[in-house]
Amino acid sequence: MVGEPGDRRVAMFAAAAVAAGLGTPDVFAWRDVLRGGPVPGPGTIVRIDSPGATGLRGSCPPAPAEPGEIAGLAAAHAALAAALDRIAAGGGTLLNPPADILTMGDKRRCHAVLSAAGVPVPEALPAITGWDGLRAAMRAAGWARVFVKPAYGSSASGVLALTATGTRASAITSVERAPDGRLYNNLRVRRYDSETEIAAIVDRLAADGLHVERWFPKAGLGGRTLDLRVVVIAGHPGHVVVRTSRTPMTNLHLGNARGDVADVRAAAGPRAWQAALDTCVRVAACFPRSLHVGVDLMFAAGWRRHAVAEVNAFGDLLPGVLADGRDTYRAQADALRQAMLPSFAQPGATWRGAQTGATWRGAEAGATWRGVEAGATWRGWAEG
Structure with missing residues (x-):
């Protein structure tokens, strides 16, 4: 090991x-x-x-x-x-x-692999090298809301949920920008409303590569949006965690809460739930020599659609989550x-x-x- x-x-x-x-x-x-x-x-x-x-x-x-x-x-x-x-x-x-x-650690490559295999993923913009290019690409695509992700980031590091229309922009993120321009992870999710400040964050992140996806409207329960972490082991998607949040960032380390799998399964209904798990198995099939993969899956509002947000090579740490009496x-x-x-x-x-x-x-x-x-x-x- x-x-x-x-x-x-x-x-x-x-x-x-x-x-x-x-x-x-x-x-x-x-x-x-x-x-x-x-x-x-x-x-x-x-x-x-x-x-x-x-x-x-x-x-x-x-x-x-x-x-x-x-x-x-x-x-x-x-x-x-x-x-x-x-x-x-x-x-x-x-x-x-x-x-x-x-x-799996390169969001651009992983998105391309999944898309080529017919796995449902959010639409993505072509290569983005900075704020000006991002705004131009959003206008060309007709998108007002996107997720900006570092190409090689994990655990929501550097991720921005961005809304930009006309001359106005706002971003929700766990990024903290220091007075000298350096960027840091912070456990407190915050909102930026200054385009100048948002542009500075995006431009600094762009130096290491960006992956930008169209905002996927997540389903929610009890006033909280949610997504799933599904660990597929040897082709079996048995271990599931529901991650819920009052912000677009659902990562549990940001102070968010686990939801109830049974509640989500009931809200989605048996057909949509099984389709989502089948998609996770299809994701694992894209990596046939890997014993396990961690899949971040989103249900759309209304529960009729779903999409894969990310795939994790090291996403199997789910303490207390058992399937057939066994942890991951x-x-x-x-x-x-x-x-x-x-x-x-x-x-x-x-x-x-x-x-x-x-x-x-x-x-x-x-x-x-x-x-x-x-x-x-x-x-x-x-x-x-």
């Missing part, structure tokens, strides 16, 4: 691996991998957890951004790509391959254990429970799983 020792995700997956009978994973610290240290070698099953933006920026020239600063996102993505190349070159079998992780990590460990059974150690073997035909391509003929004996260390595949 590549992650940070002591990180909650690493600890939860390690516990799930032990409970599933896979033994205790070895952990290769991101801080060491990013500095050229050891990576998992041949014969190892490799789970890659989030390095966190701070760790990536710390590996990039120029000097790392200050804590919470929204800067260097493109350089951080490039550093992740280089690190993933090193990990892949180590010869291990990756549960989520580098190409998938990098595509235990479900992954069980799927992995099943895939490692001798009858599944064949080229092209499918994930058990997969509903999409996605294949597990890391199973080599004759390979054995040696992490299941009592006291064994989680080393993954070994030729035998």
Whole structure:
């Protein structure tokens, strides 16, 4: 496993691996991998957890951004790509391959992949390089409301819900603009009504690339808008969290609240609910070699339509959310254990429970799983 020792995700997956009978994973610290240290070698099953933006920026020239600063996102993505190349070159079998992780982490590429596969996504503008170009593109498209997203951002970092008509503009965002023009993440969502200030924010974000989508009017319940995080594991969309907010930003770390899945399911109705889950499975099918993906799905007001907002390579941290009595990590460990059974150690073997035909391509003929004996260390595949 590549992650940070002591990180909650690493600890939860390690516990799930032990409970599933896979033994205790070895952990290769991101801080060491990013500095050229050891990576998992041949014969190892490799789970890659989030390095966190701070760790990536710390590996990039120029000097790392200050804590919470929204800067260097493109350089951080490039550093992740280089690190993933090193990990892949180590010869291990990756549960989520580098190409998938990098595509999910690039909103422009991911949107293009989903759109080409017929997955419903909001319309997007062509490449935007700054405020003037954004306003011109919005006028040409006839759009008054858009979401402006850093191409490589996550967790709502740098996202603006923008309304612009005529000479007036307003933006709702968690971005805090310092007097010197630097941008920082803040847990308080705020509103900007000065076009000059909004333009300065957009222009600064544009240096690292932007993805701009038409505003998708989300459904709501009880006076709060909502969307879903659906984790699809081995083709099965079993774990769902409802995220509700009084602002356009639904991320839970911004002080928003979880909603009730049963209430949303009832409001949507069985046909619309199943169609939404089927879409999440189709998203996972776009990344057939990945054990899991996290899908952010939006129902439209009226519940008749839905669209995918984002896909997350590291979106499986859903504490307390169980499906068939298992959290996301235990479900992954069980799927992995099943895939490692001798009858599944064949080229092209499918994930058990997969509903999409996605294949597990890391199973080599004759390979054995040696992490299941009592006291064994989680080393993954070994030729035998």
